[in-house]
Amino acid sequence: MTDVLFSEWLKLRSARSTQWILATVAGFVTLCAVWSFYIARYWDGLSPERQAKLQAAPAEHPLVLTLPLCMAVLGVLAITSEYATGLMRSSLAAVPRRGVLFAAKAASVGGVASATGLLSVGVAFGLGRLIVGDRAITDFRTPVSEELPWLLSLGLSAAVVALVGLGLGTALRSTAGAVTGLCVLLFVLPGLAPLLPAPWDERFAAILPSNLAEQIAGDAADPVLGPVPALLILLAYAVTALAAGLVVLKRRDS
Amino acid sequence: MCRNASYTTVERVIEVRELTKSYGRTVAVDGLSFQVKPGSVTGFLGPNGAGKSTTMRILLGLDAASSGEALINGGRYTGLRRPMYEVGALLDANAVHSGRSAFDHLRCLARSNRIGTRRVAEVLEQVGLAGVARKRVGGFSLGMKQRLGIAAALLGDPGVLMFDEPVNGLDPDGVRWIRELMRSLAAEGRTVLVSSHLMSEMELTADRLVIIGRGRLIADTSVRELADRFRRGVTVRSPRSADLTAALAAAGATVDTTPSGALSVQGLAVDEIGDLAAARGIPLYEVTPHSATLEEAYMELTSDSVDYRAEKSIAR
Numbered sequence: 014m015t016d017v018l019f020s021e022w023l024k025l026r027s028a029r030s031t032q033w034i035l036a037t038v039a040g041f042v043t044l045c046a047v048w049s050f051y052i053a054r055y056w057d058g059l060s061p062e063r064q065a066k067l068q069a070a071p072a073e074h075p076l077v078l079t080l081p082l083c084m085a086v087l088g089v090l091a092i093t094s095e096y097a098t099g100l101m102r103s104s105l106a107a108v109p110r111r112g113v114l115f116a117a118k119a120a121s122v123g124g125v126a127s128a129t130g131l132l133s134v135g136v137a138f139g140l141g142r143l144i145v146g147d148r149a150i151t152d153f154r155t156p157v158s159e160e161l162p163w164l165l166s167l168g169l170s171a172a173v174v175a176l177v178g179l180g181l182g183t184a185l186r187s188t189a190g191a192v193t194g195l196c197v198l199l200f201v202l203p204g205l206a207p208l209l210p211a212p213w214d215e216r217f218a219a220i221l222p223s224n225l226a227e228q229i230a231g232d233a234a235d236p237v238l239g240p241v242p243a244l245l246i247l248l249a250y251a252v253t254a255l256a257a258g259l260v261v262l263k264r265r266d267s
Numbered sequence: 268m269c270r271n272a273s274y275t276t277v278e279r280v281i282e283v284r285e286l287t288k289s290y291g292r293t294v295a296v297d298g299l300s301f302q303v304k305p306g307s308v309t310g311f312l313g314p315n316g317a318g319k320s321t322t323m324r325i326l327l328g329l330d331a332a333s334s335g336e337a338l339i340n341g342g343r344y345t346g347l348r349r350p351m352y353e354v355g356a357l358l359d360a361n362a363v364h365s366g367r368s369a370f371d372h373l374r375c376l377a378r379s380n381r382i383g384t385r386r387v388a389e390v391l392e393q394v395g396l397a398g399v400a401r402k403r404v405g406g407f408s409l410g411m412k413q414r415l416g417i418a419a420a421l422l423g424d425p426g427v428l429m430f431d432e433p434v435n436g437l438d439p440d441g442v443r444w445i446r447e448l449m450r451s452l453a454a455e456g457r458t459v460l461v462s463s464h465l466m467s468e469m470e471l472t473a474d475r476l477v478i479i480g481r482g483r484l485i486a487d488t489s490v491r492e493l494a495d496r497f498r499r500g501v502t503v504r505s506p507r508s509a510d511l512t513a514a515l516a517a518a519g520a521t522v523d524t525t526p527s528g529a530l531s532v533q534g535l536a537v538d539e540i541g542d543l544a545a546a547r548g549i550p551l552y553e554v555t556p557h558s559a560t561l562e563e564a565y566m567e568l569t570s571d572s573v574d575y576r577a578e579k580s581i582a583r
Contacts, residue, residue, distance in 0.1 A: 020379035027375065029366030099362030102329055103419065106356055107379045109328045109345040266330035 017108050017117040025121050030090045034083050038133050044075045045137035049144040049153070056150050064149070071152045072141020073134050077167065080133065081223065084126045084171045085195040088178025091122045092258075093188040101267055111262050115183070119255055122179050123172050130171025134164050162240075163230035166247075170226045173251045174199070177222075180254025184261045199223055220246050279341075280305050280427055280458040281326065286335035288321050288482075295321040297482035298335070303460050303475075305426070308453045310473030310490075311462040314569050318482040319462040320358070323431055327356055339427055351380040355420030356429040360412040360436070365405030369396055369415050372404055377422050390418040395444075409436030417445065427458045434468055446472045466565035480569045490561070497564035501537055503530045504553040511549050518543055529553070 025031050049072045056064055095101040108114040138160065145153040174195070182191040199222060206218035218224055219237035227233040228243035238246070281303035288296040296318040303309045313319050324330040326337045328345035337343075339354055347353055363372055373387045391397045394414040399407070404415065413436055420428055430449070434442045449472055453459045463469050469476060469490075476493060478486040486493065505511045508530060512522045520534040532540060537556050544551050 016381045017379050020375050020377075023371070023378055024375045027367050027371040028364060094364060098364055099359050100364055101362075102324070102327075102358055103362055103376060104379075105329055106327050106354075106358070107351055107376050109347060109350055266324075 014113060014117065017113055018120055020107075021114075021117040021121040022124075025091060025125055028090070028094065030094065031087060031125070034087045034090075035129060038076075038080065038083050038129055041076050041079045042133050042137045042140070045072050046140040046144060048072060048075055049141040052150060052153070053145050053148060056145075056148050067150060069150055069152055071138075072145075073137040073164070073167070076133055076137050080130060080167070080171050081174045081199050082196075084130065084175040085178040085199065086192060087126060087129075088122050088175035088180075089182040089188055089191040089195070091118060091179055092182040093186065093191060096186045097188065105267055112259065115255075115259050115262055119176060119179060122175050123251075126175030127168055127172035131165070131168035134167045134171075138164055163226065163232050166226040166229040166244075169229075170222060170247060173247050174222060176251040177254040180251070180256070180258035183258030184254075186261075219243075222247065222250055279303070280339065281460060282336075282338045282341075283322065283326070284336045284338070286322065286325065286337055287333045288318070288325060288330065289333050295482055296325070296332075299479060299482060299484055300335075301477045301484055301487050303458055303477070305458040306453060306456050307474035308449050308459045308461060308472055309475045309477060310469035311460055311477050311479070312466060312469055312565065312569075313462075313464065313479040313485075315464055316481075317464075317479045317569075319464075319479065320431055321482075322479075323356070323358065323429055323460075323462065326429065327354070327358070349380040349423070351376070351382065351423030351425065353423070353425050354427045354429065355423060355425040356431075357413075357416040357420045357433055358431045360409060360416040360433075363404045363407075363412060363415065365403065367404055368401050369404055369407070369418075370400040372415065373419055373422065376419055380423055382422050386422060386424075390421045393421065394418040410438055410441050413437055413441070413445075417448070425457075428452055428460070430459075430461045432462055432464070434463070434465075442468070466562045470561045478565065478568055480571065485568050493564055494561055497561070497567070500557050501532045501535065501540060502553065502555045502557065503532055503540060503551060504528070505530070505544065505549055505551050507549050510547065511544060511551075514543055514547055514549070515540065 048070070052069045056067060059067065095104055104114060105111065141153060177198070178191060178195055181194050182188070185191050185194070203218060203221050203223050206221065207214050209217055215237055219228065224233075225238075225243045225247045228236045228238045229240050229247065231240050236243075279302040283302070284300050286296050286299045287294070299318065299322060311319050311322075321330065322337070325332050326339060326344060328343065344350060344354065367375075369391065370387060373390065374384055377383070377387050388397070388400070391400050394417055396411065396414055396418065399411070404412065407415065413433055417430070417433065420430070433445050437445060449459050449461060453474070461469070461472065473490055475489050476486065477484070478488075502525070503511065508524070508528065512524075512530060515522050515530070515532055515535065518535060518539070520532050522533075523531045525531050535543075537554050540554055541551065
């Protein structure tokens with residue numbers, strides 16, 4: 014198992030697409046720093062009354078929007094690139110135990126995605142604090158201990174989205190299909206949720222992956238779910254998608 | 268070189284028994300049985316769509332058989348923990364991630380079977396790709412990809428090797444190289460199964476032939492047996508058949524009378540037969556050389572089982 018895990022880690026690391034995705038994430042971390050810098054300069058130019066009233070999105074905000082998409086693509090490509098090229102046959106010939114191969118893939122994708130998520134969010138947050146310094150900007154002054162659950166759940170969501178991508182990619186064997194599916198889940202459904210009659214609009218919105226991190230951290234203004242149920246639902250996304258992928262992988266010819 | 272010499276003592280390294288694979292109503296492999304023995308190159312021949320690749324995929328556990336068995340060293344491939352030490356396979360040379368270097372591609376595969384990077388460098392050297400090891404596979408020609416695929420098959424120094432159409436895309440030097448490689452692998456006591464749809468190639472490479480068409484076994488024979496079955500000869504018709512037969516036999520030829528009354532002559536060339544008949548004043552009505560090459564023998568064997576054929580006349 015460790016051999017297969019190392020092999021999958023090597024595969025993920027040596028793929029061009031992974032390098033591009035990580036570079037994109039790094040680019041958005043830089044954008045977070047630029048955003049913080051802009052807010053700091055803007056704050057400096059305001060009168061004391063307006064400074065006190067300033068509401069600014071937190072430093073990590075640009076990343077919150079991009080990270081799930083990047084991780085979705087990472088997870089999907091980890092498997093669909095192998096199907097698209099036919100490399101999957103070589104992989105299965107090298108490791109005929111399909112469950113082992115899939116577990117190793119899930120572990121490497123989950124590991125890389127959670128590390129990327131935690132690191133990028135942490136760095137973006139830290140840079141924001143460093144750049145803003147001792148300016149009393151509302152959303153940049155919350156104690157780190159209060160922000161920690163939010164930052165951790167962002168990192169965890171990144172890993173979950175990547176695993177959903179892996180599971181969906183394995184089940185569909187199509188990059189376009191799996192990425193579209195994830196975009197619907199991450200970006201389209203949150204927009205459609207308000208169309209449902211109350212109270213189903215809020216209930217439905219509450220279980221969508223993009224709204225779970227807030228509820229896990231206990232930051233939501235009017236949460237439908239408590240932190241623990243929200244966490245369980247987030248994990249259920251990964252488990253369901255991976256199970257679907259494993260069933261298809263074990264049953265179908267390659 | 269050969270990691271496990273005991274392979275030579277196994278009589279049936281690859282064994283396919285009553286194998287059937289259907290996709291919906293299409294039957295790709297239909298009750299196919301054959302065995303492949305070690306120490307020789309076995310050509311797996313058949314027209315496109317005959318079921319060669321399907322059979323190989325089932326042998327490698329990639330596709331599930333509808334019924335029947337495909338065994339390697341007496342067991343199923345999917346039961347092997349580190350299969351690369353036992354079986355090396357090249358299925359599709361294009362099945363590589365274009366963004367990876369040749370070295371990384373092999374390292375990923377090698378690592379899963381606990382094969383070290385030194386061995387990766389070794390096989391790259393062996394197939395002549397050491398100079399481009401760090402280059403991205405996307406820029407490789409088909410011939411280079413074939414070499415890379417063969418390198419992957421050799422990684423675990425396995426006793427059984429399967430190559431699906433390995434000479435596709437290779438230049439003449441490459442074709443000769445792989446021919447010699449396969450022969451040397453077999454000479455080391457390994458079992459080598461090579462699929463092809465070209466008899467002309469197998470004629471030069473293989474010792475044994477397993478010929479299939481429409482998923483069924485057509486012939487399981489040695490190259491020599493097949494050549495003997497379709498030996499060259501000359502068909503001769505003459506009104507004085509008896510005299511001619513005697514004269515030809517006296518000159519050392521083997522003569523058979525065909526059902527139509529013509530003579531089938533073996534052992535003499537067309538010119539010699541003509542001279543001989545002229546010297547004795549025997550009139551000849553027909554002298555037709557048969558060039559029954561292995562290629563033609565193969566065409567004849569598989570003529571009923573070609574799936575895709577250009578129609579001779581196209582209706583307008």
